[in-house]
Amino acid sequence: MSDILKNSLMDRLLKLQCHFTWDLHGEDVDIDNVEERVNDQLVYLPNALKHRMYNLLAYLKHLKGDHEETMIQLQKAETQIQESSIAEDADDKKTVMYGNFAWVFYHQNQFNNSLTFVEKVETILKQYESPPEKNALLLDIYGEQGWTYLSFAGKYYQLAAECFEKALELDPEDPELNSGHAMAVYRIEGFRLSSNTGGKSFPLLERAVRLNPRDTVVKVLFALKYLEMNNYDQGDILIEQALQEQPESPYVLRYVATYYRRKGQIKEAIAILKKVLSLTPTSSNVYFQLGKCYKKFIRKPPQEQQNAEAIANAIFYSEKAVELNRSSVPAHILLASVYMKADKHQKAKEEFDKTLTMNDMWPEQKQELHFYWAKYLKHSRKSEAVRHFKEVIKIQNQTWYREIAIKELQELAEPI
Template identity: 75%
Template sequence: MSNIVTKSLMDRLLKLQCHFTWDLLGEDVDIDNVEERLNDQIVFLQGALKHRMYNLLAYLKHLKGDHEKAMIQLQNAEAHIQRSKISEDTDVRRTVMYANFAWVFYHQNQFNKSFTYAEKVETIIKQYESPPKKNTLLLDIYGEQGWTYLSFTGKYYKWAAECFEKALELDPEDPELNSGYAITVDRMETFSCGSNTENKSFPLLERAVVLNPRDTVVKVLLALKCLDMKNYNQGAMLIEQALQEQPESPYVLRYAAKFYRKSKKINKAIAMLTEAVSLTPTSVTVHYQLAKCYKDFIKMPTHYNKQQNDEAIANAIFFSEKAIELNRLSVGAHILLAQVYMKANEHEKAKELFNKTLIMNDIDSEQKQQLHFYWALHLKYLRRSESGAVRHFKEVIDIQNPSWFRETAIKELKKLVETMKLGSHNCKLDARSPNCNSRRM
């Protein structure tokens, strides 16, 4: 094929709306981990538009350079659309899939087939170029793009929210789009510790539950939001409803476990997560949540049962390391393991992991604040190093990102500085005071 024709094909491909043109960068994710999550969703998420998961799986195979398996995933997507017996607009559901086909054939140097599929997309677009049919096409594309960004990694959540917002402008009552938008905003709040968009997700989750009462995932997320708002009874009622509706859903189990862990019912949470891990043994989230449960059992080195404490430390380390093994790019799992080492007073291991995590490519400003904050607490309470704690509280504050960690670090630093001033004053009164030496650590 001549260079002119090849360039013409590439120009057409670049105009297609699909995973290959949505700026999804392989270096941003642990590809194996995303594949595992998608495969679990195909098995366990009832009522999901699974052709979208197959489309993303095809793109992930492309990122691995395996275009034969990418083609198989696209064929799975097409077969699922055919089995779904969608009464209308089946071509709309094929738009992104056909565009992906065109790109995969291009990478296989099958340019004639690539042209054919690019033309199929263009034919569908022409059929839907006039209102109101155009809205139907845009809704599907925005929806698939939003779910793709949501499934990829945290740094894409903002783009996911924008896609769902565009789609909801066209159809505010669509249940699936409302669920997607509510889940996205909830995750954005979770990752920002509720500092900037606090409770914006609450009415969105409420609306999603009303529009799609069978969606147990949004139901348990709403329950967690109720708990954050100190409404335990409403949250517990929603959790029980979801567990009755889908008792063997690993997603319901993991979020219910999170609800009970945050309610200090840790043994109940561990039991649910143990069941969830039997269903999804490669889930990073489940191992991460188990590690958090066992971390909560670790006590400060006073008034505790040593055997139970040692078991809690061992389990917290095991499940944190397993989460990291399953997703090497999980900053949260690295931070959690560092916290476990801090609570166990394994200072050198904590310090090594602290420094390693700080230079990870995917770590954001808030996660850096989180690391410095917990390291400051570790130095203050377990190492009795007030000067070290001051230095790391300052590191938190110097990162110009509004967050709970920054606000709390400011308060902690003020208290610490006052304490150090008082200690310095007492040292002047009695130079022989042992406290005077400890303040200089």
């Protein structure tokens, strides 16, 4: 193929809606970790649209340079579409997959095959030019794009929310899209550590639960929102329902454990997380949560044996969370804070410095990191602690960490 034809093909490829044009960067994630999470979803989320997961797995394999496995995953996506109940109206489900095929063939220098799949997409787009059909096509594309961003990394959650919002403009009552939108906004609020209870996600979760009562994961997230508002009765009811509906789902149990931990029922949370670990033994998130639980048991002054066990467990699980997902900023922040609590100053300093240079840090996470470091240094290195409390306040995002940092400086009689 001549250079002119290649350039023409590239122009057409760039117009496709698929994983290769959605600006997903491999350096933003631990690819193996994302891949493992998606594989777990295939096993433990039976109601999910699996062709979407195979599409994402194909892109992850591409990022790893495994073209053969990329094709295998795309073929699985195609088979899943044909075998599922949506097969009679499958064309709109194929646009993203065909786009991925076109890009993979292009990267393999199989330009004629790439062109074939570009033309397949363009044929479908012509079939869906009129408004009702076009809306159905856009609904599927926005939905898949939203779930892809939600599965990829924290910095993509805002993009996920925007995709779901576009889709909901076309169909406000779609249960799956409402669930996706509520989850995206909930996760954004979690990253931003807002001191407000409820937030924007509360009515979205309430609506999602009403429209999609079988979505147990959303139900547990709604329980966590009730917990933020100190409405334990409503939260407990939703948790009990979730445990009755999906007692073996690691996704449900993980959030249930978070509920118990935030409620102060640490032993119950640990018991559930260890059950989840038996189902997903290499889950960074589960190790992360266990690290947070054991960190709660670390006391000052030390209580000898009990404290030594808590420190050992907190360090073990936090280090394992980082090892399994080195791109996870929260895992690194947790490990740094555990080292601080355990009075391992050199390791704490090394982890603090390393984490502060990570590219994917949200401003709120920088606040959290500086806050813990300032608290740790408060009694031994007052001037350094003051400097880090001021770093927290410099970041204007209104979080709990900023509020407490202001109070800490007032107590230390330092100007803000």
